Amino acid sequence: MINENLAGTLVLVLPDAENSPGEKKGQVGVLMYARSETENYVRFPExxxxxxxxxxxxMLKDKQQVFDDLTKNGSSMPLDDFxxxxxxxxxxxxxxxQALYSALAIANDQPGVQEKVLESIHPVEKQELAKTYGR
Structure with missing residues (x-):
């Protein structure tokens, strides 16, 4: 299920999105309504x-996740990505x-960091496997 608390969140349309309506690929917008996995309304500033x-x-990952990634892997990544x-x-x-809009614009311009700082508005939930015992 989509998190309904995301309304009003600044989001980035995937730069290589297929069938992007209105050619809004790679643009920053505001998530107006997160309805389902297939239908999420985004409004654009222009x-x-x-x-x-x-x-x-x-959307942007939590800033603590970005910080943790920087401290763990910062020395091994290219300087521009860092x-x-x-x-x-x-x-x-x-x-x-305005700062979050700028952060999304930077992420759009730097393909090397997109995976590290962006996540889907509907992350795939990890399923826990139940351990069963037989006799």
Missing amino acids: GGEAFYPAGQVL KAMYKIMLLQDRGTS
């Missing part, structure tokens, strides 16, 4: 609305909508 599957709409992740983390720390 005008227009479109709906996308949840997998094509990305700088981009650091800027994104600082912008997230500001917490304003």
